[in-house]
Amino acid sequence: xxxISQKPSRDICQRGTSLTIQCQVxxxxxxxxxxxxxxxxxxxxxxxxxxxxxxxxxxGFVIDKFPISRPNLTFSTLTVSNMSPEDSSIYLxxxxxxxxxxxxxxxxxxxVL
Amino acid sequence: GENxxxxxxxxxxxxxxxxxxxxTYSDSASNYFPWYKQELxxxxxxxxxxxxxxxxxxDQRIAVTLNKTAKHFSLHITETxxxxxxxxxxxxxxxxxxxxxxxxxxxxxxxIQP
Numbered sequence: 001x002x003x004i005s006q007k008p009s010r011d012i013c014q015r016g017t018s019l020t021i022q023c024q025v026x027x028x029x030x031x032x033x034x035x036x037x038x039x040x041x042x043x044x045x046x047x048x049x050x051x052x053x054x055x056x057x058x059x060g061f062v063i064d065k066f067p068i069s070r071p072n073l074t075f076s077t078l079t080v081s082n083m084s085p086e087d088s089s090i091y092l093x094x095x096x097x098x099x100x101x102x103x104x105x106x107x108x109x110x111x112v113l
Numbered sequence: 114g115e116n117x118x119x120x121x122x123x124x125x126x127x128x129x130x131x132x133x134x135x136x137t138y139s140d141s142a143s144n145y146f147p148w149y150k151q152e153l154x155x156x157x158x159x160x161x162x163x164x165x166x167x168x169x170x171x172d173q174r175i176a177v178t179l180n181k182t183a184k185h186f187s188l189h190i191t192e193t194x195x196x197x198x199x200x201x202x203x204x205x206x207x208x209x210x211x212x213x214x215x216x217x218x219x220x221x222x223x224x225i226q227p
Binding site for chain 2 (some may be wrong): 001004020033035041042043045057092094100103104106107
């Protein structure tokens with residue numbers, strides 16, 4: 001596996017503001033993903049973070065709302081833009097180390113007031 | 114796309130008994146099925162997975178079975194212990210579909226009664 005860290009671990013934000021979440025891995029990985037886990041719910045894939053190119057977004061998620069950067073093979077950021085209370089969730093990054101096997105970071109717990 | 118159904122949503126078992134969680138999937142092209150354990154306040158932890166070329170896989174007290182014909186797979190935990198209490202998620206993936214992520218079931222809250 002790999003050591004995956006996320007910053008911040010939690011935050012409380014005002015509606016209308018934006019928050020950037022960082023994901024750092026201790027080794028180079030080919031594939032990184034961002035997921036959202038709404039309170040008491042399952043995980044939903046937001047996008048695949050592609051190194052050196054635009055992220056690939058799933059249905060229901062758009063770049064203007066969730067811009068993603070992937071400048072290198074160990075780091076990615078997810079921004080939650082123009083937040084509303086409905087964006088209150090846990091945001092998780094994951095990486096693929098061995099073929100198919102995804103490992104998750106600890107998550108960022110976001111509360112929007 | 115893939116749809117994964119998971120049940121039960123809550124499962125309570127006596128310590129030492131076995132627990133079984135079941136999932137079904139819709140995409141017959143899916144060929145990778147992991148199981149995750151999520152403890153309160155933590156990210157999901159990969160505990161076991163199975164690929165479509167095998168029917169069963171075991172790792173100590175944990176086993177996963179896969180029935181490709183029926184498109185369902187199950188997690189079996191034997192000799193349950195208090196530390197097994199957590200939310201368990203199944204997931205599916207079509208490895209031939211490019212750089213896709215996982216589709217998750219809704220989760221099972223496993224409660225081990227002392």
